Amino acid sequence: MQVGLVGITGYAGMVLYQLLRQHSEVSGINLYDHKLTRNQPLNEVVPSFFTDQTPVQPYSDQAVMADNQMVFFATSAGVTSKLSQPYLDAKFPVIDLSGDLRLNDVDEYQRWYHKDSAPASDLQQAHYGLADFESAEDKTYVANPGCYATATLLGLAPLVQQDLIDLDSIIVDAKSGTSGAGKHPAASTHFTQANDNLQIYKPNQHQHIPEIVMTLKSWNKQVKAIQFMTTLIPITRGIMSTIYVKVKPGIDGAMIDQVYQDTYGHKPFVNYTGTQLPDIKQVVGTNNCNIGVVYNPVTQTVMVDSVIDNLLKGAAGQAVQNFNQMFKFEETSELELTPFLP
Ligand SMILES: NC(=O)C1=CN([C@@H]2O[C@H](COP(=O)(O)OP(=O)(O)OC[C@H]3O[C@@H](n4cnc5c(N)ncnc54)[C@H](OP(=O)(O)O)[C@@H]3O)[C@@H](O)[C@H]2O)C=CC1
């Protein structure tokens, strides 16, 4: 299959290209960049790909649709909200790594992203692709979930789906490495500021809150809100979402353990580790989400520890998982990855 990729100069686009180059079902990849006016070899546009002379082409929606069978957008927020229309009109398959079509409400998008939304009809047509729970098979426009949202939703799913917790008690303390912020340097990601430091940011304003609440509500209508905090930590890749919830009366540690085993026992990319709490290095370099759970009967509180690689499970890896589902390829194709060691 011939695929297109827009956003090869960004972190998520680079990682996605590395996966697609190896993919047994991908015969060729057309690369596009919005700043180019003529073709340029990839190794000039992104020097890290130093022997790869694949032409990077100027972006045009007609060229993308004429020369490919589907396209990935690994572009900044605010890009696909303006570009999605011709693809949806043509029912041309898209996997979009940005947040632009994740929410289904124009006002919600504008409130959380502080940008103009895609048209309401486009939002309605997009499929929120949390790949371990909703298959992208036969979907046309897949909105790949956010990185924090993926770790948090996978951590909470068994408890919310099986109605084991007080839904007003969800508190999420999530931490990310600096690659989550993309390639453009900011004061907070400057080495001197990020190294040897922890920085809480976007308190109660993080743009992943609405997609998390939207998905939790789809599992359990009684969910109203969550308490959600994000911290920048001095590592390059990885997210740890630490989640605290109060259980309902009568729920004990054995019941909690059982629902995690039942939910994740057969899912190829989610590893339930019980009370052996996972750390970030176990998953960096993989498409896995590792989840450990500890219950405290004294406070009736469950602590969930959910870790992912933000650029793989949180972006490019989940995008390939959605691609595999969308085109009925083996779900694990090119995603049986091992962690970076040591
Ligand atoms: N980094 C992460 O861990 C995750 C990222 N995401 C999402 O994936 C997307 C990409 O993220 P990331 O790679 O980190 O971001 P980067 O900032 O590293 O890269 C952004 C990419 O978007 C391209 N771009 C910017 N403006 C336009 C435009 N107007 N038209 C076409 N392309 C454009 C850039 O091209 P150029 O360099 O030429 O301007 C670049 O290739 C974002 O929406 C992000 O929120 C989602 C989950 C995790």
Ligand SMILES: CC(=O)N[C@@H](CCC(=O)OP(=O)(O)O)C(=O)O
């Ligand atoms: C560390 C860091 O800054 N992370 C980014 C993650 C954004 C992201 O990738 O998500 P969207 O696709 O929803 O924009 C943040 O917290 O905004």
